[in-house]
Amino acid sequence: MQQGQALSRPEKMVRLASWLVALVFAALLAGLGELVIRDLFYLPAGGPPQQEAFRQRIGLDPLKRQQEQLQRQTEAQRAEQEKLAATRGQLERSYQTQRQGLDNWLASRAATADAGQSGEVVRRARALDALQAQILQWQQKEDQASSGLLALAQRQQTLQAQVDRLEQQAGEQYQQASDRFELKVFALRLAVILPLLLLGVWLFLRYRGHRYWFFVYGFGLFALFAFFVELLPYLPSFGGYVRFLVGIALTVFAGMRMIQAFQRYAEKKRAELQQSQGQRAGRIAYAKALLSYQKRSCPSCDHQYNIAGDDADYCIHCGLQLFRVCACGARNFAFFPFCKKCGGAVARPAALPDHPASKPE
Template sequence: MRSGKRLSERWFNLVLWLVALVFAVFLIGLGALVVGDLPQVERRFTLEQFLDGEQARASASALKQLRREQDDNQRQAEQARLALDAARSASESARETFANWLRTRDATQRVDQDPGLIARTERLDALKAAERAVEERLEALDKAGLDLSQRQSAQIGIDTELRSAAQEKLDAAERGQELRVFAYRLAFTLPLLALAGWLLLKRRHGRNWPFVWGFALAATFAFFVELVPYLPSYGGYVQYSVGIVATLLAGKAVINALHAYSERQRAAELRPDEERRTEIATDQALQRLAKKVCPGCERPVDLANPDANFCPHCGIGIFERCVACNHRKSTFERFCYACGKTATTLPIPGIT
């Protein structure tokens, strides 16, 4: 058996659900922008804000001076190395020349009275002395460079300690800021969720139900999805706690509704059949019959049985005879679908 709703009504319902979804999408987009922009109400912290200004400036100045001295020392050391290479090259060249000269000189000449030999030996000694002087200068520069490196390492340690202390303060400030921003986001999304729950309870069957459902979908998405990327380490506790409370409240409401429904059904089954039928809407009755359940007690009934005119569970009348054509029809239909006459009925044989 088909539903009593008109085809146009079903299409209108589909369009209204589409309106609810579109409304929810735009609300979700707006909510995402608001949730994402909420941190802008807080100013951003920097490490420099938590450094001791005077000590930080002194440390930075000392490091800068040490780096300048170290750069100058490295330039001088490089120049000394170049000079040492040149001195060694000159000394080596002079020694080779002297050795060649010794091999070609007159072997019979007295060495101690040879002016050329004396002059060449003195020249070699002078070159060696110059080479040694450059080496000593380079050694002094290397020692000065090592001293500068040690001083720089010590100063970097001091600067690191200053920055570590400032970083601890920065971390504490950012944690406090994170807590405040999360509180802003929670203060924005949690009331929306509460309002959505109230609207669903009170207005979901009203004239503007698409906007109620759209708002509820958007609020639920904002709290349980959009808030997730911004949750601090403890944020999950808040979210799951709210979910547990909401589930408990919803579950309790459903349990109470179920007991109230059972009580109403038991009370209704004690009232006369005609009175009970008039309280059931036609569309609702036809929808339940289409599911092969009794419109009154919603228990299964055998609609295929031509003798099943009453519900065997609650006794409500389900079928009757049309007075115009004597056709068997549902007691909940306003018109006979065999002849189209109004639902004035004749008693079914065997039914009083």
């Protein structure tokens, strides 16, 4: 790729379109990657483990049916007890009514001193005794119903303890299976995305200057987005360590590559500055010269040449001739092909004194 300031307007439009293609390509790959990452969740064993399967496997369903049966028996027994209690209550109220009537009748008999009604007294007393016996019978039935309810409650409590113990075992087995499944899914996703990330790094290092560089950049953006963004919602508890460790490794690798590139650049510049000015001038490309002119820097040593003033003809750092005077009298940058005033060809400074320049450190 060339620097943007050294490009013509059509080249800048092509550059902008290339970046647009790179972003669209990255977005489409990211969408496809999101679908793949999501569907990998159902790849191991046809999907995640189901908790109900572990409940059935451990034998919880028969116990649940027993609980339902006991619950129905308890409700029926409670309804029977309530019916018995209601009947007993009616008998007790009837007994109280008859007893009150007998007491009133006895008081009236004592007031009139009527001794001929002794048989009536005996009859009423026997009726009260019979009613009292019925109350006792219904009370016994109610007590039996209460005992049955207590026995059912104890059975329910024992059964509930068994259900709780088995549910705990089923929950532990389900959690272990879920953890194993989650680990498998994460390993699958990492096995898909990590090679893509490494491939993106390799493509960038090898083909970033290729004519189809925008596909390389688009794939690299997709790989970074897939690993550091799309994978984030699916990370297990330890997945953050993997994510940050890979990020640290990439940062260290990028830093080392940057330092190595700078060292190679510095060594290349030192080697260039040992050459004659004619050799150095012959190696300067037009795009490099245009960019250097716009930045007011020397195209050979990359130092600012206008420190000595805008009228300087030579670089004060490496001694390279930067400006030449045309036959028409115009002062031109020595690495531009044509004169800015007359349009004549500008001779490059190739026939200069053959001595190397030293770049100050």
